[in-house]
Amino acid sequence: MARTEATLPGGARLADYLAVGYLALNCSLGQVKEALTKCGVQTRVRRDMPREVLVYFVMAMCLYPRVAYEEVFRLVIEGLRRIYGDQVRDAQVSKAAISQGRARLGWQVMRELFARQAAQHPRTAGGDYAGYRVMSVDGSTLDVPDEKANAQAFGYAQGGRGEAAYPQIRFVALAECATHALCEVQMGGVCEHSEQALTRQLFPAFSDDMLVLADRLFYGYDMWRDAVATGAKLLWRVKSNLRLPCEVPLADGSYLSTVYASDTDRRHQCNGMQVRVIEYCLEGVPDAEPQYRLITNLLDAAVAPAIELAALYHRRWKIEEMFDEIKTHLCDGKKVLRSKTPDLVRQEFYALMLTHAAIRRLMYEAAQDSGQHPEDLSFVHAVRVLNRRLPEAAAVPP
Template sequence: MARTEATLPGGARLADYLAVGYLALNCSLGEVKEALVKCGVHTRLRRDMPREVLVYFVMAMCLYPRVAYEEVFRLVIEGLRRIYGDQVRDAQVSKAAISQGRARLGWQVMRELFARQAAQRPRTAGDDYAGYRVMSVDGSTLDVPDEKVNAEAFGYAQGGRGEAAYPQIRFVALAECATHALCEVQMGGVCDDSEHALTRQLFPAFPDDMLVLADRLFYGYDMWRDAVATGAKLLWRVKSNLRLPCEVPLADGSYLSTVYASDTDRRHQRNGMRVR
């Protein structure tokens, strides 16, 4: 993707180093090295570009999307050294060397670190309602660089005006409503993977102490049945044409109803699920 600024405006500031330091404090160098070893991509030779620095570089690119790779890399090294000292060694950087290093690093280590961070995140005040952790499921798409491997893996979205300019990733995330922190994410191709299919892959992350919200496009009889089977409590919007007759009025103004897989099941009063 094109960048319009090659350097940090005004040079690196203390706040920039603090931003890198904050990343390092929340995702420690020890954790990064463990993830690199687990994924089999840790630095083996002293002359190699440090893989642990590359990990923080990938994180920092999200903070400085319009700054040249070399500038961000130097900022990351200096910021890490302010915390870890000589544990972080210098490296000769160029755009080509960084690109090659990222290719060798791969994506698995970033996925591993994300999973570790999400699992370690403590619950905070405001997360809960009536004892349940309030979460939300939603999906979106992201453009990725227009490269052959991305096109083959994810594909191009199709519209009324033809094919999109960039390949796109489709993703569905389970997010904490209070903090908007993403706790679990499933990704796929925009052409081959539906939001419903990706959402099903999130179901193992639905414990019984969770209240999960979702928009109306996620509801379907089979989807609802399988989500309920996880033990989590569900609060999902539904389309206005869904038949929900009032069967048992409740004191708070809500009522109980029953959903069925088909009109035939409704007529025979079978395979129904009670909903409020």
């Protein structure tokens, strides 16, 4: 049975061309050329496959994960011509030629374009708490083709039933809870990179206007210390066995405590960091755990009452919804990425993140136009009707 459809079911529609057109308007030809030049992979010889077209091809490949390379490439050429006209020249290519072109393109340019897209996403009104932009950190995995090079580069996850069937990449993301917009992402092999190690690579993206939520698997003294040093406010769940004696009880039921790097430091009361502890349970909620423990560096209970922080923490699940958008809806339920070499896996991964960011920006713009909140709009609907606002936009120059 073929892994991909040779053509789009029912043939290419105007909406398919406009979907490519939206990607090109959101990530303009000028921006693509700048990124190609910065990464040193711009088109140098006219007979070469245009690198600009390859960038849009890799993004479109994420929108059409079940369609053959040649058909997606043709769709990209026609879609781009509807915006850029003769700036996009024709190219009749084979699957092998596309793969070779992707290899020459590399993955760094997709990473650069994602970083630019993430930096441009506007802050959402109504998504803040106490003046802070509410963010969440979490991790997930993606399967990649079972090729020798991928296995060597990324490894296989180990479970109770033995080794996984496919090599996997692990990634962690920093996302805005209100819009599911990705602000930063880091990826690596599942064997060599833990979620905690990858999360450290997110810290340069933390800022003093953020309140960052994280699950209990992320806490460690060094991790907490380094995250606090970024200037961000933190609200992290911690494990029940972490020693957090009540030192100063507060009126809202929370209390101040101190975390230490080691028992020796605790005995000598040195190198400690003051935290505020919030303990609560969710009565009447099915499958709720007996108790939740959060720590924060928001120490003033008058500014951030415990009951509000407890409710706020559960916005962390928004990042799980964002992962579902990427893995289920954007990938159309396809369980394994398409790329068969490590560098092309990285390229496809960052293209996937870039495409998700583009769709989320479309949803933000649609919400602004309609007076709705982005959370009220359907990601699935946005993926399927990218053409909804495009006919008038197709005339916009690059």
